[in-house]
Structures are given as structure tokens and as C-alpha cells.
Amino acid sequence: MKITHEAEERHVLTVIVDNEAGILAKIAGLFTARGYNIDSLTVADITENHAVSRITIVTHGPPAQIDQIHAQLERLIPVHKVIDLTEVGPYVERELALVKVSGTGDARVEALRVAEIFRAKPVDTTTASFIFELTGTPDKIDTFIGLMRELGLVEVGRTGVVGMARGATGV
Template sequence: MKIQKAASERHVLTVTVDNEAGILARIAGMFTARGYNIDSLTVADITENHSVSRITIVTHGPPNVIDQIRFQLERLVPVHKVVDLTEVGPYVERELALIKVAGTGEKRVEALRVAEIFRARPVDTTTESFVFELTGAPEKIDSFVALMRELGLVEVGRTGIVGMIRGATEA
């Protein structure tokens, strides 16, 4: 008898928490203790008085594992709300990347041409290199980085994904 493994799905979770010391460590520890993987993690203060933060977590797993992750997150004391953007409905997700490319001559010209096509903006320029800023879907950034590898990629820094439900309602 062959046991069929449940399909792993990508989910974007937003977690609204009190902005207190140790909460990120507790959330990461919860993932580690249960063997769950975090593909992307971003955290930012979202209130004027710095009392509340929003954590965006991208993870993979079968539906029962994603449900378990949500349940465990909701049980943590400083957590106000957990929303699975993937299940709520249409949402927008973006990532910011800084990409350093070194090169001269034709490779330099080609890097600028490709950057223009991707709407990557040079934020630092020397005679030997560029640092491009690119915002978009992770796949767009992956494609840009792959092209820059051939043109002199030096370094990549990525923020991780931030997501928000579309429309006038708050997630």
C-alpha cells in the first residue's frame, strides 16, 4: 500500500503582534521546534507609538501543516491576529532587492539596458559598478538576478516579502 503525501503549498501569513522584546525569537522558535521552514520573514513597526508590529511569513506545507502553524501562532500571547493572505482572497506581494553588478565596456552597457527593461533603478554608481534597486514579485527579482549573473553580479540583498490584501478592508 502506497501512502500519498499531501501537496506542499506556498502560504503568505501576516501576524500582528505587540512590539515587545523576544516575540520574533518566540515565533522563530515555534517554527524550529516543529520542523517548519520559513522561506521569507519580514518585520516592521506599523503604529505611530511603536506598540504594534506586523510580521510577514512565507512558508510551505500541506494544508494541515499550514492550519497547525496558524493555530500555534494564534496561541502566542502577544499575537493579536494571524491572517493567511493566500486563503483570504486577492492580495498584493512585493519584495525589494539591492543588486550590485560590476563591469566595464559592453557588459556595463548591457547591465543598464536590462535594468531599464526591469525598471530597476541605479541607486549607486561608480566607474566600475552599479547598485540597482528593484521592487516586484519574487519571480521578477529572481529573473533579474539570473541575468545579472552573466553580466558581473557581485552581491544581492533582499528584504523578503511583504503582502497586503487588495481592496479597502484590512487583513
């Protein structure tokens, strides 16, 4: 008997929910109970009266698993809408990172040069370190962090991915 494995795919899901206590725990529990992984998770209040939030989840898995995640999320009571940005067409995704790098001499100069290439902005500077602010795709941030490892990387803080479909229509 031949066993075939479906290829893992990365998906960016936007979930519009009532802004109520426990909703994030319900969603995280849904993933945990089924052994699914969340690669990135962000939450933001999106209405003036604070009644609705937008949760952006980056996950990965075979297509059948992604379909099941989508269906399970839609069944949760406070969920209004689930959108898989990966499947709706062109979309924009960004992440913010703060990256602390220490160094002196040539390493310090090189860190500043690399930061300029990546359009990373120094938001804190001491004689021994920098904290850079960088916005971009997760791949861009991963590449920047990899280069900074060689130059004195100390610490990284990342916000997680936020995404939005291109075009005039909203969620």
C-alpha cells in the first residue's frame, strides 16, 4: 500500500469576531485540541465602539487540514467571517520587528549599512548597541535577522503577520 502525503501549505487567515472575553482562548484551543500549529497570531480591535476584532492567523498544513481549520473557525459562535487571504487573490502582508544589535568598530558600521539596505530605522542608539525597527514580509525580516546574527544580534521582538486583500472591497 502506497502512502501519499499532501504538501504543507502556508495560509494567512483573517477571522472577524465579536470582541468578547475568551474568544482568543477558544480559537487557540481549537488549534491545540487538533494538534495544529499557529505560526503567527495578531489581534486588533477594528470598530469605533470596540465590539469587533480582527484576528490574523498564519498556519500551515495540507489542504484538507486548512479546510478543516476554516470550517471549525466558522462554527465558533462569536465568529462573523473567516477569510483565507491565501486563496482570495492578491493580498498584502506585513510584520514589524525590533532587532537589537551590539557591536563596535567595523561590525557597527556594517550593521548600519545593512540596516539602510533593508530600510530598517534605528529607533534607539547607544555607544554599544542599536535597536532597529523593520517592517516587511516575514521573509525580509528573517533575512535581516540572519545577517544581523553575524554582526552581533542580541534580541528580536516580532509582532506577527497582519494581512489584507488588495482592492477596493473590505472584509
